[in-house]
Amino acid sequence: MLDGKRILLVIGGGIAAYKVLELIRRLREQNASLNVVMTRAAKQFVTPLSVASLSGGKVFDDLFSLTDETEIGHIQLSRAADLVVVAPATADLLAKMAQGLADDLAATLLLATDKKILVAPAMNLRMWLHPATQRNVATLQKDGVLFVGPEDGDMACGEYGPGRMSEPAAILAAVASAIEGDTRIALLPGIGRFDKPLAGRRVVVTSGPTHEPIDPVRYIGNRSSGRQGHAIAAAAAKAGAEVILVSGPVTLPDPPGVSTLHVETAIEMLAAVEAALPADIFIATAAVADWRVEAAASQKIKKSDTPPQFALAENPDILALVAQRTAGRPRLVVGFAAETDHILAHAREKLQRKHCDLIVANDVGDAMGKDENEITLIAPSGSEPWPKMRKDEIAARLVRHLAQMLKDRPDA
Numbered sequence: 001m002l003d004g005k006r007i008l009l010v011i012g013g014g015i016a017a018y019k020v021l022e023l024i025r026r027l028r029e030q031n032a033s034l035n036v037v038m039t040r041a042a043k044q045f046v047t048p049l050s051v052a053s054l055s056g057g058k059v060f061d062d063l064f065s066l067t068d069e070t071e072i073g074h075i076q077l078s079r080a081a082d083l084v085v086v087a088p089a090t091a092d093l094l095a096k097m098a099q100g101l102a103d104d105l106a107a108t109l110l111l112a113t114d115k116k117i118l119v120a121p122a123m124n125l126r127m128w129l130h131p132a133t134q135r136n137v138a139t140l141q142k143d144g145v146l147f148v149g150p151e152d153g154d155m156a157c158g159e160y161g162p163g164r165m166s167e168p169a170a171i172l173a174a175v176a177s178a179i180e181g182d183t184r185i186a187l188l189p190g191i192g193r194f195d196k197p198l199a200g201r202r203v204v205v206t207s208g209p210t211h212e213p214i215d216p217v218r219y220i221g222n223r224s225s226g227r228q229g230h231a232i233a234a235a236a237a238k239a240g241a242e243v244i245l246v247s248g249p250v251t252l253p254d255p256p257g258v259s260t261l262h263v264e265t266a267i268e269m270l271a272a273v274e275a276a277l278p279a280d281i282f283i284a285t286a287a288v289a290d291w292r293v294e295a296a297a298s299q300k301i302k303k304s305d306t307p308p309q310f311a312l313a314e315n316p317d318i319l320a321l322v323a324q325r326t327a328g329r330p331r332l333v334v335g336f337a338a339e340t341d342h343i344l345a346h347a348r349e350k351l352q353r354k355h356c357d358l359i360v361a362n363d364v365g366d367a368m369g370k371d372e373n374e375i376t377l378i379a380p381s382g383s384e385p386w387p388k389m390r391k392d393e394i395a396a397r398l399v400r401h402l403a404q405m406l407k408d409r410p411d412a
């Protein structure tokens, strides 16, 4: 996708600069050609030598370097790119950009360029939420600067909130979409939004697989790890919600700040969900077995010459039962569609058939048991593809999205 594309990467002086080494590696894997500019502060966090070794080119840092000026020139450097990427975009760099300052090579290039600029902000949440930074962000958005992130997350300083730089994979996806002119994926920050957006809300989440017994030692199960559902429960709790997690058998610890109910079968999961309702939001991430053995054996089935035959019975469809409640239906019912083929078509069909408000569609092969996932949100009004991200990042962003959906509903 980035074959031969020329990226001018500006590295700012933030703690997240170390992640940019991984971004450089990924850009190079995609055959992008790179010119890199480091600010003076950036060199305190990563060395020009590491950057040059990974980028395969010269690192520029001095506006007044005679050699740079004769070889390439600062104006040419700013123009000879398909896209300018600033990562990490520090509060200082955003301020300089918003004001049109040009007091070093990075700021001068950012002012002199006639190309699209994509910034990946990274800073402490108080710096991000400061009215001055928010003013600068609003100015830059008005100027057409694209943003990827920042994300909510744990900060190096021990606080939690917005300000963490997006992961290299998400920045790479935003680079690709910015170059293609599709800016939907360049994720705009929610300005001044960090105020426990789910405070006072009750959220029920299901997670993990179910195990449907065949006999006391054997069961029908699936490969769901519960990572995505547990991450969503944790993110909803961090966003201020009271969270009840109904978990099938998983090897994960119970998330902090969440009431976790442990179940084994689909029937137990349904009973636990019904007991946990009412709720404002129900999120069904569990991979519930569609069938159970109608009459599980009470003793271990002995090996014999002929394999045993089982009659299967259909399990309750927990998502549909909750979505179709007439009394006590959660205001938002969210399902997950893990498919192997025709992912979006199946997910749209599931949205309609089960009467959900939102379906999160993903590819089973990409998602199950992995740390990252690539999802598409499917709502009655349309769909929204998200770049590949870690599951905890998806969880944080999904929670924010749901908080906004609740707020936008007339009955909220």
Ligand SMILES: Cc1cc2nc3c(=O)[nH]c(=O)nc-3n(C[C@H](O)[C@H](O)[C@H](O)COP(=O)(O)O)c2cc1C
Binding pocket: 011, 012, 013, 014, 015, 016, 039, 040, 041, 042, 089, 090, 091, 092, 093, 122, 123, 124, 127
């Ligand atoms: C340990 C340390 C970490 C820092 N992390 C950040 C950060 O993540 N984001 C930020 O905006 N500033 C951060 N700063 C402050 C910047 O380094 C400082 O504002 C600097 O002038 C930014 O320069 P630049 O924008 O030209 O790179 C940090 C400073 C220190 C000492």
